[in-house]
Amino acid sequence: MIPSYNNEDKILVAVDCIIFGFDKEDLKILLIKRNFEPKKGHWSLMGGFLKKNENLNVAANRILFQLTGLDDIYMEQLFAFSEVNRDPAERTISVAYYALINIKEDHSLDNFPAKWFSVNELPEIIFDHPEMIQRAIKRLRYRVSKQPIGFELLPTKFTMRQLQKLYESILGQKLDKRNFINKINSLDILIKLKEKDMSSSRKGSFLYMFDEQKYKSKLENGFIFKL
C-alpha cells in the first residue's frame, strides 16, 4: 500500500508571471485585465494554477504561452507568496516567476487583453502583485550583474547605446558611456558587425550580437561574468 498524508490541508497553488520587456528607453512589464472574479477588470500579472501533473516551471511556461503565445523564454522562479488572505476568493499561495522577452520580436499581442506598462508608471494592480513586481525588479538587478541575461530583452542585433539604455533602465541609474563600453568590451562576448543601425543618428551606430558560443566556452574555462 502506498502511504499518503491524509489529514493535511490541500491548497490552491497559483503561478504569477512578471514579464519584463524593454522598449527603446524603458523597462516594461506586461499586465492583463483580469477576466474573472474577483477583481474582474482590474490590472493583474499573468497567472494561473498549478496542475497536479506538472511542476512549477512547466506551469509557468504554460501560463506564459497561453497568455502571450510566446515560447522558449528566459524564466526564473522568484518567491512564494502566502499571506492567508492574499486572494479574497479562496486560500491560495502563489509562486511568482519572472520572464524576459524581446518586445519587438514579439508576435503581436493584439489577440490578448495585455498591455505593456513602464515600471515607472504602473497602474493600480491587484492583490500582492505590486510586491511581487518589486521583488522581481530587485532580483533582475542582481541577476544582470552576474549573468548576461540582458540580451534576452534585446533584438538579436543591437547597438551599444541600446544595451547601455537597457542596463540603465534596469538599474535605475545613469551609466558613464565610456566606462560602460570599456567594461562590455573587456568581457569579450560580443560580435561587432559591419552593419550599422541608421535609425537613431546621422552617423549611424554599429550593431552587435551576443556570442553565446564564446560565452559558454569561456564559462567552461573559469570565466566569471561580472558587470
Added chain:
Amino acid sequence: MIPSYNNEDKILVAVDCIIFGFDKEDLKILLIKRNFEPKKGHWSLMGGFLKKNENLNVAANRILFQLTGLDDIYMEQLFAFSEVNRDPAERTISVAYYALINIKEDHSLDNFPAKWFSVNELPEIIFDHPEMIQRAIKRLRYRVSKQPIGFELLPTKFTMRQLQKLYESILGQKLDKRNFINKINSLDILIKLKEKDMSSSRKGSFLYMFDEQKYKSKLENGFIFKL
C-alpha cells in the same frame, strides 16, 4: 456571493527547513530520522505541511519549534521545489526555508530524534532534500557577504578566530587572518570586550560582541555591509 476557483487542483504544500549550526570548526545541518512512511527511518530535513490558516513563514517557524523547541530564529525562504514525483506518497510541493541557530545555546536536542551533521559528511538523505541543502548553502554564502547574519550562528560572545572559522566553513575556503581581521574591524560593528577566552590557547583571545544598535544606526546612515 464570494467567487471561488472551483475546477482547479488543490495540492499538498510542505515546508522543509535546512537548519544550520556551527560547532568550533564545521558548518553543520540538523537532520531527523523520519518517523512516518514513506522512507520511515531515513534521514530527512525537518518538514511539515502548510495549514490553511497560516502563511509559509508561520508554518516554517511552527515546524522548527515543534521539532527543536527553538523560537525566534533567523529564517529565510529559499525556493519552491515542485517536481511531480518528488514525494512518492502523494503529489506535494515543498517550499524550503533555511534557519541559523547557535548550537551551544541550544536547549539540548535530547528529546528529539535529531542529529547534527557536518555539511561535508552528510548521510544519505531522502527525496530532493540534498538539492535543497545545496541551494541553501549557496544562498547562505551569498547572504553572509551582504548581511551580518553570521553572528546568528555564534554565541553572544565570540573570538575573532571563531568568527573567521565560521566564515571559512561557510565559504568553503581558508581566509587570511590579518586581512579578515582588518576587514571586520573596518566595518566597526563589533564591541571588543575586556574578557578573554582562555579555552583555546595559553595566551587567551579577546571576546567580541556584535553591536546591533550600532549596525542599525549605521544602516540608517547609508552604510552598506560588504564582506
Added chain:
DNA sequence: TCAAAAGTGTTCACCGTACACCCATGG
C-alpha cells in the same frame, strides 16, 4: 624554555570611476 595560538601593518597590483574631445553624416 618551548610549544601553540594571538595579535599586528605595509606594499603592490588591479579595478572602478571620473572625465572631454573629435568624427561622421543628413539636412
Added chain:
DNA sequence: CCATGGGTGTACGGTGAACACTTTTGA
C-alpha cells in the same frame, strides 16, 4: 556648415590580496 548622436583613452584613488614576525603563558 551645423546639429546630433557615435565613438574613443587616460589618470587617479581605493580596495583586495599577499605576506612574517613578536607576544603571551601554561606545561
